[in-house]
Amino acid sequence: MQLTRPELLDAYRRMRMIRAFELKLAELVTAGKMGGFMHLYAGEEAVAVGVCRHLADTDFVASTHRGHGHCIAKGVDVAGMMAELFGRATGCNKGKGGSMHIADVDKGMLGANGIVGAGIPLATGAALSAKLRRTGGVAVAFFGDGASNQGAFHESLNMAANWKLPAVYVVENNGWGEFTPTDFVIPVKDIAVRASSYAMASAIADGMDFFDVSEKAAEAIGRARAGEGPTLLECKTYRFMGHFVGDPLKYRTKEEAERWMQQRDPLDGFEARVTEAGLVASADLRAIDRAVEEEIAAAVEAAEAAPLPDPSEVTTDVYVGGAA
Amino acid sequence: MQLTRPELLDAYRRMRMIRAFELKLAELVTAGKMGGFMHLYAGEEAVAVGVCRHLADTDFVASTHRGHGHCIAKGVDVAGMMAELFGRATGCNKGKGGSMHIADVDKGMLGANGIVGAGIPLATGAALSAKLRRTGGVAVAFFGDGASNQGAFHESLNMAANWKLPAVYVVENNGWGEFTPTDFVIPVKDIAVRASSYAMASAIADGMDFFDVSEKAAEAIGRARAGEGPTLLECKTYRFMGHFVGDPLKYRTKEEAERWMQQRDPLDGFEARVTEAGLVASADLRAIDRAVEEEIAAAVEAAEAAPLPDPSEVTTDVYVGGAA
Amino acid sequence: MTQQRKLGFGQAVNEALRIAMETDPDVILLGEDVAGGGTREGEDVDEMGGVLGTTVGLVKAFPDRVLDTPISEMGLIGTAVGAAATGLRPVAELMFIDFLGTCLDPLLNQAAKLRYMFGGKARVPLTVRTVTGAGMQAAAQHSQSLYWMTAGIPGLKTVVPATPHDAKGLLLAAIRDDDPVIFCEPKSLLFAPGEVPEGDYEVPIGKARLVREGSDVSLIGMGATVRMCEGAADQLAKEGVSAEVLDLRSLAPLDEEAILATLEKTGSVVVVDEATPRCGIASDVAALCVDRGFDFLNTPVRRVTAPHAPVPFSKVLEDAYMPSAAKIVAAVRDLRT
Amino acid sequence: MTQQRKLGFGQAVNEALRIAMETDPDVILLGEDVAGGGTREGEDVDEMGGVLGTTVGLVKAFPDRVLDTPISEMGLIGTAVGAAATGLRPVAELMFIDFLGTCLDPLLNQAAKLRYMFGGKARVPLTVRTVTGAGMQAAAQHSQSLYWMTAGIPGLKTVVPATPHDAKGLLLAAIRDDDPVIFCEPKSLLFAPGEVPEGDYEVPIGKARLVREGSDVSLIGMGATVRMCEGAADQLAKEGVSAEVLDLRSLAPLDEEAILATLEKTGSVVVVDEATPRCGIASDVAALCVDRGFDFLNTPVRRVTAPHAPVPFSKVLEDAYMPSAAKIVAAVRDLRT
């Protein structure tokens, strides 16, 4: 599957945007300019971008507590996201959701989710909608290795396999669930093997390799669109930063983290691959880096200048009918 | 594994007791002498008895809505059970539980359960107790094919495998969950394959063959006692009667049921095997049949004569401390 | 009013489902045995249409829109929420409300909150049908009236009809409501017949029903306890006490104006609920009376509910457990002495 | 009283856990990251002791009795129930009470009911520690005060301490109680220091605490709202209004006598709860006042609670959402005009 130059530049731009966005948030939260529980996606960019590049706005994704990357990959407006995280009225959720609930249904983004595993049935429902309403759409659930131990995972995959739903279950296996190593709580090496409980197709991708993720996601999404049923796609990846901003990281070794960051950074890998193949020049990528930095700086500036929600908003949007 | 003659007679007596008990209940409920939701175990006797013969009172079993067979196999007093189902003060649960909650913790019987799948974590907890308190005991969870689609199944088996708990998970695959055929809701042929999601040992037994169940249960329980971890044991069986007493059975064919009852009745199979092998004479079994009938008749008589609970009992036993 | 046909509560629900499916192609049913299995090719078998037969016949009428699910409440309710947020209008069946413990999260943290968390950018037109209440010796895990748990969750609506007429009209309103609604079917009413109009009509969510007028005391019930209140009112009438009976119908939102109106009229309220006493609808009604209705109160507000205990199996205990006309009459007598 | 050392609420909880484990070998801890992972052989790493550090150090002291579980609330709480029914005395951590939706059944239908369903032949000495409440911009799914859901379930007990002193004493009482107890740790109090006696002591479950005496109005709070009530009382004192403050501490069982005693004394009650308004503790207190306390009532009973809405993220909205001393003062002023 050969990507065109514009496709390559777009993929890089999204991955860089995620990385830069997350680094900026770490800075802002640490500086006390932003509040809430914040889980950053740095290191896992290739997964979100490698999968979402095959999706349209009419396809749905359900995300996790670590959802910024999925939003950006799915095309949610970065300025709206930044404003949301600043709790502004101009935020994509009007300041009511914050990091753990950041969403944009119009973009097919069904929201970050504060409940580990809860996005899996939501995506399953979106796939059921697509199938029964014949929209031709697919639904993707992103979730972590830890979430694969939730009952919602088991129940949803069984239903989806049974009904041959147009769904893809992307497990982001980053080796950790909060502070607990994955192998402390999961007795199998590959979460992908769990597909066999449902006679479901499965695949394992190198989550640090954009091209590998993209290729395997293309196959899975293709199967889903063709009505051939769901796939469990395991992406082996790594979280570069703490579980949340402020995590002292005392539970894992510096060496482990540095090994991944130095040798397996998805952005470095992408750059090496495309420049060595002569598809894109490093200069083009640097230009994107600068553009991304500017876009984020502008987003921060706009967000800080934006109005806070009116206190009366506290009881709106509870019901469609109106206030509670 | 050769059984002694007393062991064989005891196994037959328990299986016959279950069968006769259930037939009597069907009669009593149909005659309006007994109330409540009643799920009968007839046809599946070899599973409960084949497993529980390897257990002591200090081992625990957690059961299902279809729990009478597990109680009898685990040694719960039949007269106490009958009184319970009549809602009498002399019942093994003082008339407060009924069929769906019939229990006797002193016998290691943690109760029938009205919540499909809920017994699985309870047994897992009993296994954790046995391990941490070094009692040398094991815990067995009985549950149906339908229950294997519950999140509690997935979460519990993963934890048990992870901690190498002394547990055995016995799935009674009777081909139906209420009125829905198992293959409508489970895309794999053998539920036993689900053990592979947890790197757990598994086995499949012919649930209509007492000897096959007993042998495979012995291995699994042996592994558990030896500290080698849990097993998922699938027993292929069939429910001879309706899902509940009063079930019109319009959703399955007479032929299907008759095939099982005529060709695979676990009591007939047991009798053929032991008589042909010359281990027991049919006359011995007929004597047991009569003794069982008498015991049940006496249990019914005693229960009907027993006092009803005092209305004040409605608020006792809510807290150990006493009334609510 | 012209002589109308009588239907059982369950039949009224079935009719509402059929009308909703006929009038909106996005309405689907899913749940355990709602089709009712047994539909293998070439086999001479018939479907059950739910464990209580409420959905019988619908799978034949709408073969692709009535889905039997595995026994996976978290999965089926969560799937229904996701489907509702993406274009369908699902009616999910939770066989008994006692099973809420296996699927609370998709209701508590997803269905109820998506719209708010997303700043108004989502709607979840989900209906969950479920069976509530005691009276059939179904014991502790199949007899609860847990609607207080859903009524207390902002973002959900909860209704419990007391008659086949309201069952049909409230269910049609619930399915067409753009917010998630928990629709409760009291076990003890399921086969009780009542007059049900033909055709398509809705009973508005959030409006109580004045069952009978009275001037001395207000008996406020819901679902299965409305009949008990009427029975008590009959008895009290014999004793010269004029009781007004109000059927809440909607537990969330609560019809506060109707409650305050009857309190103002009689000055005395007895709330009757099959549920357990703590954190329930009865407490909310009493709290409303002593807040906004304080000036109207001539007597204490009494709550006739189940005791703070699980539901027992034995018939004698279950009878002692449940509210009854006699217990309501006793409460009223006590208020008046 | 001699000058005592001050500990944070979380430290007081940690100390209670250590004492409970030292005094009873059957006490174990299990939950997500309660050990805190990172204890691989030969690696120079340290454990976290829970997402908020509350259980830090305990795995080192009791290596086999502090168990990290998978992210499987249904499995871990259900396992804890089974363990409690078979000889252990587990303290399970539900990281945030918002996650109740993933593990309600083992509490609602198992822990709470086993003893009753079995005719008194079981005991479930389980403690579930969980974090409640808003105030940290943790948004809709990490800020709820769902203790009303557990308080309403017969067979469970629910407590919510307001001080480090009570946190330690109530947790020791909860662990040693033979019934299942839900122990709530209000987020906004976790790091607030307070005096905590050394050694082993218990605070009885079911007894409210009279925080300050007053004669004009009773402010009844729990957990995080007790401080707000005290702040309001200070302000009211300046206005010449003498407010009594009662800390419920135990939500189930409720200390009805203490509530009625303060009502009898002041004739006027304001109940303050962080939770949403429907089917909550505030309604139960108001309902008690208008039932058994009717003759003492000189004013309406006001409830100062969160609105009927999810918890918003933005600080300005979260502030508007939560009860406060100012809102309590306003409610009292309104009662007195």
Ligand SMILES: Cc1ncc(C[n+]2csc(CCOP(=O)(O)OP(=O)(O)O)c2C)c(N)n1
């Ligand atoms: C139901 C539930 N349980 C626990 C938590 C607390 N929690 C938040 S993130 C997390 C770890 C998730 O691990 P994983 O699924 O591997 O995702 P990752 O953080 O590694 O991306 C936990 C335990 C939660 N939010 N929801």
Ligand SMILES: Cc1ncc(C[n+]2csc(CCOP(=O)(O)OP(=O)(O)O)c2C)c(N)n1
């Ligand atoms: C959580 C829950 N969901 C649904 C039910 C209703 N129900 C009772 S038995 C049953 C079928 C169970 O099937 P299976 O596990 O195969 O056991 P079997 O009845 O075949 O022995 C169902 C759906 C229940 N009791 N609990």
Ligand SMILES: [Mg+2]
């Ligand atoms: Mg992870």
Ligand SMILES: [Mg+2]
């Ligand atoms: Mg079955």
